[in-house]
Amino acid sequence: MNTMLIETLKKRDFTAEFHFAASRSGGPGGQNVNKVNTKVELRFVVNDSILLSDREKELVLEKLANKINLQGEFIIVSQTERSQLKNKVQAIERFYQLIAYALTPRKKRKPTRPTRASKERRLDSKRKQSEKKSNRRLKM
Numbered sequence: 001m002n003t004m005l006i007e008t009l010k011k012r013d014f015t016a017e018f019h020f021a022a023s024r025s026g027g028p029g030g031q032n033v034n035k036v037n038t039k040v041e042l043r044f045v046v047n048d049s050i051l052l053s054d055r056e057k058e059l060v061l062e063k064l065a066n067k068i069n070l071q072g073e074f075i076i077v078s079q080t081e082r083s084q085l086k087n088k089v090q091a092i093e094r095f096y097q098l099i100a101y102a103l104t105p106r107k108k109r110k111p112t113r114p115t116r117a118s119k120e121r122r123l124d125s126k127r128k129q130s131e132k133k134s135n136r137r138l139k140m
Contacts, residue, residue: 039079040087
């Protein structure tokens with residue numbers, strides 16, 4: 001992951017645009033699960049963000065479409081830890097990682113041609129396969 005990009009995103013400080021909701025988490029944890037709201041849901045409305053440019057918003061909406069609901073909210077859920085604060089920190093960290101992923105430009109693929117040796121290997125392989133099949137035909 002591009003740590004430089006994550007650090008520059010953290011400097012923008014998106015925390016004012018986050019909306020958190022806590023609820024009871026499932027899974028192991030004994031009585032703690034039944035009593036304490038440790039599951040954290042981070043919601044971020046992409047189109048309402050003043051810290052993202054229009055181009056960045058387009059990229060986020062395109063690349064993270066499966067994590068954005070119909071209201072345009074980017075949702076991250078964290079419930080692995082037994083403390084609400086740890087889950088909140090984990091959700092924020094995941095947010096920055098995903099935004100960095102969405103904003104990282106993809107490398108262009110350089111088209112290449114097969115080498116002479118690879119062509120010869122392929123043809124040799126086809127020849128051997130053909131001989132194997134024709135030998136089977138002769139045996140019957």
